[in-house]
Amino acid sequence: MRNYFTGLLLILLSVSLPSIAQTPSIQAPVHIYPRMAGYVGIIHPIVTFDSDATHTNFKHSYTVGMPTGINIWKSPKVGFSFEAVPFVRTEDGVSKMSNFLFHPGILAALGKGYTFVGRAAFETSGRFGFTPILNKVVKRNKHSNYFVAVPLPVRFGNDKPASFTAAFQFGLGF
Numbered sequence: 001m002r003n004y005f006t007g008l009l010l011i012l013l014s015v016s017l018p019s020i021a022q023t024p025s026i027q028a029p030v031h032i033y034p035r036m037a038g039y040v041g042i043i044h045p046i047v048t049f050d051s052d053a054t055h056t057n058f059k060h061s062y063t064v065g066m067p068t069g070i071n072i073w074k075s076p077k078v079g080f081s082f083e084a085v086p087f088v089r090t091e092d093g094v095s096k097m098s099n100f101l102f103h104p105g106i107l108a109a110l111g112k113g114y115t116f117v118g119r120a121a122f123e124t125s126g127r128f129g130f131t132p133i134l135n136k137v138v139k140r141n142k143h144s145n146y147f148v149a150v151p152l153p154v155r156f157g158n159d160k161p162a163s164f165t166a167a168f169q170f171g172l173g174f
Contacts, residue, residue: 044057079109
């Protein structure tokens with residue numbers, strides 16, 4: 001009889017112990033892959049270097065872009081991104097859409113909220129090239145996040161010298 005109670009006690013303990021364990025109050029979301037996420041942001045080119053001169057935004061004109069995109073994550077580490085960016089330029093009191101950028105690319109999660117994005121670039125201005133980007137999620141919410149990014153566009157073509165730009169971007173992912 002004693003062996004019976006000991007066996008029953010062991011079974012009850014093994015079944016009930018997992019239910020005694022503490023569960024966190026906020027659980028990390030469980031993602032199923034592939035998964036899709038969207039985002040929208042604002043990009044400010046800061047300075048552009050080419051063989052002719054150095055051009056700074058905010059000096060004689062102001063250019064701003066609104067990147068909008070969809071990320072398709074194949075796994076927690078790798079994904080594909082499609083981005084479209086209209087740019088508006090204001091100069092001498094006149095504002096107009098100055099360029100449209102088609103910007104497909106690859107995503108590589110680096111951990112701790114960092115992502116490397118490598119993009120091809122095709123502009124309606126006739127320029128083309130590539131854009132490496134370092135992206136960091138700075139605040140995560142239940143259904144969205146805020147991020148900052150440092151895009152470093154390199155452009156060629158349209159009878160202009162090759163150029164390199166440093167820019168700052170922030171946005172909302174959902």
